[in-house]
Amino acid sequence: MLRIHDILRVKQPDVVMTSPEITVTEAAQIMSRAVIGSIVVRDGDTPVGIFTERDLLQRVVAVGRDPHTTRLGDVMSSPVKTCRLDEPVDQCALRLKKGHFRHLAVVQDGRLVGLISLRDVMAAQLKEDDMAFGEIMAAELSEHQRQAPPR
Template sequence: MTTVAEILRTKADGQVHAVEPSDTVLTALRRMADKGIGALLVMEGDQIAGIFTERDYARKMVLLGRSSGDTPVSEVMTRAVRFVRPTQSAEQCMALMTENRLRHLPVVEAGRVVGLVSIGDLVKSVISEQQFIIEQMELYITGVR
């Protein structure tokens, strides 16, 4: 069973990208586009204030006709942020994401953000683990060692 810590070690860009609550939505969108990501943590110092996602932008900005250049992230971010610990399994994360309709989970250890996992990260991990099991079973069945 793969843990969140193992998934974080395999990520090409393990950096957690963030904005401040007072930053504009346009600033957040530019950062997301520059980094090729779909979510940013909203941080006040070292504390999570919220998360800003593509879904927040679509539902709380575009559909309401708000201006990205004038709206602070704090007005449209998701404030209730679910998080996981590095010791939790990929399966536990996927269950939490499915139950709460989430695509991103911050990883917190000892009160500090140490990473962010996406549904894509988790699916990639599960597929890799399943592929390994299949290969091991094939070797066992064929007797090749």
């Protein structure tokens, strides 16, 4: 069974984090430089929210807020939704779907150790399905070759 630690093994482990006091413009610049779609907002070492491209669109631009003066803490999604390293990927996929959100902070012993997205979960599930399909096809081919009459 595929688990969250399997996703983090192949994904960039660093999570970009920032203060709730920075402006939306500053956060967007950080996200752009890092080529990421979300940033974890923290108070000290504690994650208190997440700010995503979707938050920028829906909570800032669409409602006419000024990104140069709006603080991240005012428009972030909070609280941060989490999952555990040992949690099955399919359970996390279900939580993402039911909750209508796209990111989960990965925690271990109360510490933030990674961030996964709906895209990460879907890619991992597709890869696992492809591998299972390949194994089935190989077994079928092997069985077919054993049953074929000699030439």
